[in-house]
Amino acid sequence: MVIVNLFILLSGRYYLYSGIAKTYLRGKLGPTIYDLELFPVNTIKKSKEPFHFILEKNASIKLTKADLDYHQEMDTKAFLIFQGDTLVYEKYFDEHTQDQVSNSFSAAKSVIGMLIGIAIEEGKITSVDDLAGKYIPEFNKNGREKITIRHLLTMSAGFDWVESGKNPLSEAAEGYYGTDLYGLVTRLRVIDEPGVKFNYQSGNTQILGFILEKATGKSINQYTEEKLWVPLGARNDAFWSLDKEGGDEKAFCCMYATARDYALLGQLLLNNGFYNGKEIVPSWYMNKMLETPSMKTKENVPNMRYGWHTWIYKNNGDPIYYCRGLMGQYMIAIPSKNRVIVRLGSKRDAHYKIPENRINDKVFRQKHDDKIGHTIDLYRYLNMSDKMVSQIR
Numbered sequence: 001m002v003i004v005n006l007f008i009l010l011s012g013r014y015y016l017y018s019g020i021a022k023t024y025l026r027g028k029l030g031p032t033i034y035d036l037e038l039f040p041v042n043t044i045k046k047s048k049e050p051f052h053f054i055l056e057k058n059a060s061i062k063l064t065k066a067d068l069d070y071h072q073e074m075d076t077k078a079f080l081i082f083q084g085d086t087l088v089y090e091k092y093f094d095e096h097t098q099d100q101v102s103n104s105f106s107a108a109k110s111v112i113g114m115l116i117g118i119a120i121e122e123g124k125i126t127s128v129d130d131l132a133g134k135y136i137p138e139f140n141k142n143g144r145e146k147i148t149i150r151h152l153l154t155m156s157a158g159f160d161w162v163e164s165g166k167n168p169l170s171e172a173a174e175g176y177y178g179t180d181l182y183g184l185v186t187r188l189r190v191i192d193e194p195g196v197k198f199n200y201q202s203g204n205t206q207i208l209g210f211i212l213e214k215a216t217g218k219s220i221n222q223y224t225e226e227k228l229w230v231p232l233g234a235r236n237d238a239f240w241s242l243d244k245e246g247g248d249e250k251a252f253c254c255m256y257a258t259a260r261d262y263a264l265l266g267q268l269l270l271n272n273g274f275y276n277g278k279e280i281v282p283s284w285y286m287n288k289m290l291e292t293p294s295m296k297t298k299e300n301v302p303n304m305r306y307g308w309h310t311w312i313y314k315n316n317g318d319p320i321y322y323c324r325g326l327m328g329q330y331m332i333a334i335p336s337k338n339r340v341i342v343r344l345g346s347k348r349d350a351h352y353k354i355p356e357n358r359i360n361d362k363v364f365r366q367k368h369d370d371k372i373g374h375t376i377d378l379y380r381y382l383n384m385s386d387k388m389v390s391q392i393r
Contacts, residue, residue, distance in 0.1 A: 013169065013174070015173070015174050015177045015178035015179065016168060016177070018177040018178070018179070019168060019173060019176075022035070022038045022177065030165065030166065031103070031165070031176060031326070032103070032346065033077065033102040033103040033105075033327060033346060034102060034103070035241070035254075036101060036103070036239060036256050039241040039242060039254075040241070040242040040245040040246070040247065041239040041240060041242060041256070042219060042221035042222075042240050042242060042249060043239055044221045044224050044225045044229045044234075044237060044238040044239065044255075045225050045229070045237055046229065046234050046236050046237045046238075047229065047230045047231075047232070047233045047235070048230075049233060050233045050234065050235040051232065051233030051235075051264075051275075051276055053085055053086065053087045053260070054085055054086040054087065055086075055087050056086050056087070056088055057089060057090055058088055058392055060391050060393050061089045061388045061389070061391045061392060062388070062391070063091070063384065063388070064387070067380075067384050067387075070377075070380060071093065071345075072093070073347070074328060074345055074346075074347045074377060075093075075345050075347045076093050076328075076343060076345040077092065077093050077094060077100075077102065077344045077345045077346065078090075078091070078092050078093070078096055078102075078259035078342065078343065078344040078345070079091050079342070079343050079344075079381075079384075080259055080260070080340075080341065080342040080343075081339065081340075081341055081385050081388060081389065082263055082266070082339065082341075083337075083338060083339055083389065084338050085267070088388075088389065088392065089388055090259075092259075093345075098258065098259070099236065100258065100259075101236070101238065101256040101257055102257075102258075102344055103253070103255075103329070104253065104262070104325050104329050105253045105254070105326035105327065106202065106205075106252065106253055106324060106325040106326060106329075107255075107262070107265070107323035107324055107325035107329045107331060108251070108252070108253055108255040108323075108325070109205045109252060109253075109309050109323070110265060110289075110309050110310050110323040110331075111224060111255060111323075112205050112208050112209055112212070112220075112251050112252075112309060113153060113208075113289055113308050113309025113310060114228065114273075114281045114289070114309075115223055115228070116128075116149065116153065116208055116285075116309075117273075117281050117282050117288075117289070118228075118281060118282070119212060119215055119216055119223075120282075120285065121282040124215040125211070127149075128148065128149045128150040128153060128288075128308075129148050129149070129150055130149050131145070131146075131147065131148055132144070132147045132148065132151075132152065132207060133145060135210070135211040135214040136186065136207065136211065136214065139186070139207075142190075144188075144190050146190075146194050147190065148194070148195075149211065150195070151194040151204075152204040152207055152208050153204075153208070153308040153309055154195070154198065154293045154295070154306070154307075154308060155198050155199060155200050155201060155204050155306060156194060156195050156196060156198055156199065156293075156295060157190065157194050157201070157203075157204050157207075158190050158191060158192030158193060158194050158197070158199070159188045159191070159201055160189045160190075160191045161188055161201040161202070161203040163201050163202060165326050171184060171188075171202075172202050175202060175206065175243075175250065175252060175253075176253065176254070179244040179247065180243065180244075181247070181248045182210065184203075184206075185206050185207050185210070188203055195295070196295060196296075197295060197296055197297065197298060198293075198295050198296070198297045198298065198303045198306055199297070199298045200306070202253065203252070204252075205251050205252040205309065206251050206252045209249060209252070210248070210251075212251075213248075219249065220240060220248075220249035220251055221240045221249060224238075224240070224255075227280075228264075228280065229261075231275075231278060231280050232264040232267075232268075232275055232280060233276065234257075234261045234264060235260060235261060236260075236261055238255060238256060238257040238261065239256040240254065240255050241253075241254035241255075241256070253325070253326075259342050259344055260342075262329075262331050262342050262344070263331065263340055263342045265331045266322075266323070266333045266340035266341070266342060267333075267340055268280060268281055268286075269286075269310065269321040269322070269323075269331070269333035269340075270333035270334075270335055270338070270339075272286045272287070272290075273285070273286035288307070289309065290307050290310060290312060290319070290321050291308075291312075292304055292306060292314075293307070297373065299372075301372060304370040304372070304373070305370075305372070305373035305374060306373070307321075310322070310323065311323070311374070313370065313371070313374050313378065314370040316367065316370070318336050319335070320333065320334050320382065321333045321335075322378070324375075326348070327345060327346050327347060327348050328343060328344075328345045328348035328349075328375070328377055329344055330342065330344075330378065330381065332378070332381065332382070334385075339385060339389070341381055341382070343377075343381050348375055349375055349376040349377035349380070350375065350376055351372075351373065351374070351375055351376070352371040352372060352373075352374055352375065352376055352379075353372070354368060354369075
């Protein structure tokens with residue numbers, strides 16, 4: 001312990017004290033979906049006119065034993081399937097309930113992406129090509145002058161940010177456990193040419209959060225409540241973790257909501273920004289959110305996975321859009337099937353990789369290249385929903 005203390009003091013990584021107190025000293029190895037009480041929060045108030053899903057949960061729809069075993073292996077907490085605005089299947093595991101809020105982790109990034117579009121439509125932000133320095137003065141120097149909102153939305157700003165849910169020395173860990181998000185992101189250096197390469201970094205989203213606050217004059221939770229949560233008819237209060245009491249929302253993660261209310265985000269992806277007949281996010285902007293910009297990834301393959309803060313599985317011309325968070329938080333929209341899936345839990349399967357014996361198989365690659373960057377459990381949940389909906393009598 002003396003060595004740990006000495007390292008923290010010499011390195012100035014004081015957030016590690018918070019991380020240790022909130023994990024190892026509580027018998028945990030890292031963040032969990034139930035960390036709400038560990039941090040200060042701002043409340044996103046529910047709608048006074050909640051939208052009522054049509055409830056037609058069908059007793060004939062059941063998980064196969066193999067699929068149920070998979071959910072248990074992945075420590076699933078909630079699994080919901082909607083056909084349109086009809087809830088046809090809903091299952092909670094362990095002590096998780098319909099009213100339980102849990103951590104979105106990076107699924108919250110899509111919320112920030114949607115709010116940027118709303119702010120542009122309102123004229124609060126001029127354009128996605130606005131320079132970040134227009135809103136954050138620190139970005140007018142030190143090689144960051146070129147960075148635009150578009151670069152941040154497409155995860156192509158080129159920062160020296162280390163994205164890791166396991167490395168306690170990463171910027172992602174400091175963002176989660178630290179107390180100075182503004183200082184963290186305004187110290188970032190640009191090491192790659194902006195706009196050239198997709199490299200998933202949570203710092204991009206946190207900067208977008210500060211741009212939103214500067215442009216709108218409102219905190220992230222206030223703007224989310226006003227522009228998304230209340231118009232969508234959310235049934236429950238949601239919460240957003242702060243870096244300190246009275247501080248800033250962790251825009252890159254850490255919105256807490258119930259499974260049914262998370263489904264509202266899936267409905268926006270399903271209906272191109274509309275919900276219950278109302279345009280919530282501008283449809284022109286949603287069209288951009290749901291396209292993959294032409295650029296390479298850090299693995300030097302074409303970006304076929306990410307739009308403007310939304311994950312996209314092209315699925316051989318039958319696209320699927322989704323929000324995704326650490327440990328397998330998913331709000332999935334399948335437009336061709338008018339379907340939304342919500343899966344919440346504590347584990348996620350590995351990323352899909354092309355089998356080594358098929359790497360040079362052009363026919364196989366043509367069919368499977370668009371799976372690179374997505375996780376294997378995504379495909380399991382898609383397949384489960386097909387099997388289960390087919391059981392409806």
